[in-house]
Amino acid sequence: MEVLVLGSGTSAGVPMIGCHCRVCTSADPRNKRNRCSVLVSYGGHRVLIDTPPELRLAVIANSVDMVDAVVLTHAHADHIFGLDDVRRYNTLSGRDMPIWASAKTLSIIRQVFPYAIDQAAADPLVYRPQINLNEVKGVFELFGRSWTPIYLPHGNVQVLGLRVGNFAYCTDCSDIPPGERAKLVGLDVLIIDALRPNPHPTHLSFEQALAIIDDLKPKRAYFTHLTHDVPHDEIEKTLPPQVRVLHDGLRINLPA
Ligand SMILES: [Zn+2]
Ligand SMILES: [Zn+2]
Numbered sequence: 057m058e059v060l061v062l063g064s065g066t067s068a069g070v071p072m073i074g075c076h077c078r079v080c081t082s083a084d085p086r087n088k089r090n091r092c093s094v095l096v097s098y099g100g101h102r103v104l105i106d107t108p109p110e111l112r113l114a115v116i117a118n119s120v121d122m123v124d125a126v127v128l129t130h131a132h133a134d135h136i137f138g139l140d141d142v143r144r145y146n147t148l149s150g151r152d153m154p155i156w157a158s159a160k161t162l163s164i165i166r167q168v169f170p171y172a173i174d175q176a177a178a179d180p181l182v183y184r185p186q187i188n189l190n191e192v193k194g195v196f197e198l199f200g201r202s203w204t205p206i207y208l209p210h211g212n213v214q215v216l217g218l219r220v221g222n223f224a225y226c227t228d229c230s231d232i233p234p235g236e237r238a239k240l241v242g243l244d245v246l247i248i249d250a251l252r253p254n255p256h257p258t259h260l261s262f263e264q265a266l267a268i269i270d271d272l273k274p275k276r277a278y279f280t281h282l283t284h285d286v287p288h289d290e291i292e293k294t295l296p297p298q299v300r301v302l303h304d305g306l307r308i309n310l311p312a
């Protein structure tokens with residue numbers, strides 16, 4: 057299994073519009089962060105987690121010529137506003153794109169992308185994404201592997217964390233509740249929300265993320281959804297060796 061990082065930045069991205077701080081103007085490419093997304097590949101299949109606004113730029117930069125399914129963690133703009141770009145995968149594959157998400161996320165997708173959903177009302181002259189919506193009601197199967205939803209608090213929103221094999225992805229959360237932590241034992245790799253040093257009402261801080269990592273003890277862990285507060289290399293200097301910070305374009309290989 058391989059996990060390719062397409063984006064690792066907070067909702068405003070890094071650099072942020074109109075900011076000239078030392079991180080936003082850094083020459084280190086690891087300080088340039090698209091909004092969050094990863095591609096999980098196994099057995100010749102590619103599953104995209106989230107469709108952020110930079111999806112097109114990220115998949116072109118990383119030569120992701122095909123995606124076989126999309127899983128959405130939640131319907132915040134920074135996680136869904138690139139969904140329209142699955143049109144190119146429709147054209148290249150000749151197939152609809154399966155979209156997997158919670159009932160709440162799917163209801164928002166129907167509102168935000170009505171032109172892709174309402175086939176009867178669709179204008180045949182409009183180039184629209186061909187998607188089919190699948191509700192995540194519990195563990196679901198994608199290309200021969202079980203995907204386990206991890207239910208995460210994120211302000212008023214419930215986010216789907218995801219575990220497949222010994223990899224788990226928990227973006228956009230302010231905690232991992234005890235019952236959900238039980239689904240995250242024995243991990244090889246955990247990617248976890250770690251917004252910034254200071255606390256935030258809907259995201260984990262560095263310290264809070266480290267406490268959860270210390271509890272779950274994955275072999276390796278990575279921070280994601282980062283702000284412009286601290287440069288990449290300075291964050292990593294403060295972390296234990298098994299905990300690193302994602303950067304866009306990183307490929308993580310897992311045993312199975
Ligand atoms: Zn987000
Ligand atoms: Zn900045």
Ligand SMILES: [Zn+2]
Nearest residue numbers: 130132210228
């Ligand atoms: Zn969010």
